[in-house]
Amino acid sequence: xxxxxxxxxxxARFADSASVDRAFAELSAFWDRYLSVIRVETPDxxxxxxxxxxxxxQCFTTKTWSRYLSLYQLGYGSDRxxxxxxxxxxxxxxxxxxxxxxxxxxxxxxxVQSRDGSAYHQxxxxxxxxxxxxxxxYEDRPHWYSDDHLWIVLAVAxxxxxxxxxxxxxxxxxxxxxxxxxxxxxxxxxxxxxxRGVFFTRSHxxxxxxxxxxxxxxxxxVNLPAGAExxxxxxxxxxxxxxxxxxxxxxxxxxxxxELLQWYGEMQEAVLASAWDGxxxxxxxxxxxxxxxxxxxxxxxxxxxxxxWAVLSGFGDSEGKxxxxxxxxAKHLATEKGIKLSWPGYNGYDREKGGVTTYPPGAxxxxxxxxxxxxxxxxxxxxxxxxxxxxxxxxxxxxxAKNAIADEYECEPYCYAQNILADEHPNFGLxxxxxxxxxxxxxxxxxxxHILGIRPEHGGLLIxxxxxxDWEGFSVIRHCRGAEYRISVKNPGRxxxxxxxxxxxxxxxxxNRVPWFESGxxxxxxxxx
Ligand code: IFM
Numbered sequence: 001x002x003x004x005x006x007x008x009x010x011x012a013r014f015a016d017s018a019s020v021d022r023a024f025a026e027l028s029a030f031w032d033r034y035l036s037v038i039r040v041e042t043p044d045x046x047x048x049x050x051x052x053x054x055x056x057x058q059c060f061t062t063k064t065w066s067r068y069l070s071l072y073q074l075g076y077g078s079d080r081x082x083x084x085x086x087x088x089x090x091x092x093x094x095x096x097x098x099x100x101x102x103x104x105x106x107x108x109x110x111x112v113q114s115r116d117g118s119a120y121h122q123x124x125x126x127x128x129x130x131x132x133x134x135x136x137x138y139e140d141r142p143h144w145y146s147d148d149h150l151w152i153v154l155a156v157a158x159x160x161x162x163x164x165x166x167x168x169x170x171x172x173x174x175x176x177x178x179x180x181x182x183x184x185x186x187x188x189x190x191x192x193x194x195x196r197g198v199f200f201t202r203s204h205x206x207x208x209x210x211x212x213x214x215x216x217x218x219x220x221x222v223n224l225p226a227g228a229e230x231x232x233x234x235x236x237x238x239x240x241x242x243x244x245x246x247x248x249x250x251x252x253x254x255x256x257x258x259e260l261l262q263w264y265g266e267m268q269e270a271v272l273a274s275a276w277d278g279x280x281x282x283x284x285x286x287x288x289x290x291x292x293x294x295x296x297x298x299x300x301x302x303x304x305x306x307x308x309w310a311v312l313s314g315f316g317d318s319e320g321k322x323x324x325x326x327x328x329x330a331k332h333l334a335t336e337k338g339i340k341l342s343w344p345g346y347n348g349y350d351r352e353k354g355g356v357t358t359y360p361p362g363a364x365x366x367x368x369x370x371x372x373x374x375x376x377x378x379x380x381x382x383x384x385x386x387x388x389x390x391x392x393x394x395x396x397x398x399x400x401a402k403n404a405i406a407d408e409y410e411c412e413p414y415c416y417a418q419n420i421l422a423d424e425h426p427n428f429g430l431x432x433x434x435x436x437x438x439x440x441x442x443x444x445x446x447x448x449x450h451i452l453g454i455r456p457e458h459g460g461l462l463i464x465x466x467x468x469x470d471w472e473g474f475s476v477i478r479h480c481r482g483a484e485y486r487i488s489v490k491n492p493g494r495x496x497x498x499x500x501x502x503x504x505x506x507x508x509x510x511x512n513r514v515p516w517f518e519s520g521x522x523x524x525x526x527x528x529x
Contacts, residue, residue: 059093093441117200223354227287238313362425387496
């Protein structure tokens with residue numbers, strides 16, 4: 001039973017002190033187990049405390065509560081519920097610790113995917129009733145979001161890499177639409193859901209061959225008239241295509257892999273043909289072809305996600321464009337308190353751009369230090385091999401390293417906030433909306449998978465660190481697929497990246513991938529150089 005009627009039975013479970021003690025013991029055992037899945041020891045104490053305790057704890061909270069029941073966000077009584085985009089990302093922060101709960105959430109998310117491949121933007125987890133979100137407030141705008149359905153591809157791929165449970169891809173899950181008797185009109189395998197998602201994007205492109213924005217992409221507050229195109233969605237589509245291609249290769253479906261990689265190549269061509277602005281990548285195109293995120297614009301000249309994601313998707317690899325784009329980020333967007341989402345902030349309401357222009361310059365999505373995209377910039381720097389830069393960006397927003405400026409920052413020192421006011425705002429440095437932010441999942445993944453570089457792949461556990469050059473090394477204990485890996489990384493040559501040699505239980509292994517074991521404890525030693 002749900003609701004107030006359930007209270008007496010719940011209270012009765014804790015009517016005597018022995019039951020209370022038992023419940024506390026269970027809770028403590030849960031956290032001991034949860035926090036033991038990944039343990040790190042590095043030369044940076046604030047990094048260790050985030051990765052060993054606070055960050056995975058916040059990830060559990062975001063996975064459980066998405067963006068509702070928060071002191072900052074709309075209350076439970078609203079129809080916000082679980083966000084498709086939000087939870088598809090949050091879930092990636094808990095897959096190593098609670099893979100089966102993660103899978104259950106992934107299935108729920110897939111069950112609110114539309115038959116056309118797009119996704120309902122949000123759903124109530126108790127009733128599973130889904131809705132189209134804020135897009136319904138504007139009659140003249142599309143009622144779908146261009147990114148939602150692509151995030152779930154990343155989540156399913158992460159689940160498969162972590163667990164090796166490829167049978168899950170065949171599991172049948174309904175699409176959302178139902179008949180009058182509430183029976184789903186169509187079902188499909190998990191893999192079919194993912195194919196429909198990427199196909200939706202492939203078949204909804206605009207004048208430059210780039211994905212249409214729909215009502216919005218990751219940035220909820222930029223709502224351009226119909227026909228606008230999104231570079232963010234182009235890059236997310238690229239990442240999703242590569243994940244799906246890898247999954248298909250792993251399942252032995254090489255024809256499908258080739259087709260998906262061809263789609264990837266086509267989108268890369270469209271991006272490179274239209275979106276390079278000279279020193280950085282454009283963020284959107286309006287329906288009339290006007291770029292947003294161009295040196296030609298008066299406001300919103302440069303947007304972080306258009307640069308970092310050009311590296312994440314691999315589309316910006318060509319002729320050093322990705323590096324140049326990230327240099328523009330360092331020059332115009334990076335402050336000592338975190339990286340701004342865009343610059344300069346809009347200064348006044350403009351219905352043609354949407355909610356972004358309702359914030360003062362330097363706040364939230366209008367040129368604020370929006371933290372959720374900061375880890376994407378950090379990952380981009382690791383992909384470019386810049387360990388010092390990556391760790392510097394990490395440190396700038398690490399709440400455990402903000403004690404000296406606690407009065408200015410105002411948020412908790414043990415969890416990530418959603419945003420910090422940026423240097424165009426008089427309260428530069430003030431943090432807000434802590435706890436329920438996608439920053440948590442991404443900062444956790446960034447720390448473990450990209451800076452320390454301990455990353456489950458289909459073919460084994462990858463050891464691919466990108467660390468500050470002055471680190472002597474670090475160690476990680478990682479439990480995965482029934483085995484324990486005790487990893488020691490040494491850095492005698494003081495480099496950032498590049499595994500020169502790898503031993504597994506004393507035996508030399510070629511490359512930087514540890515083969516999967518089903519059980520036991522395994523000693524891994526990697527020497528960088
Ligand atoms: O991506 C969104 C998220 O879904 C809700 N909070 C704001 C983010 C950026 O607009």
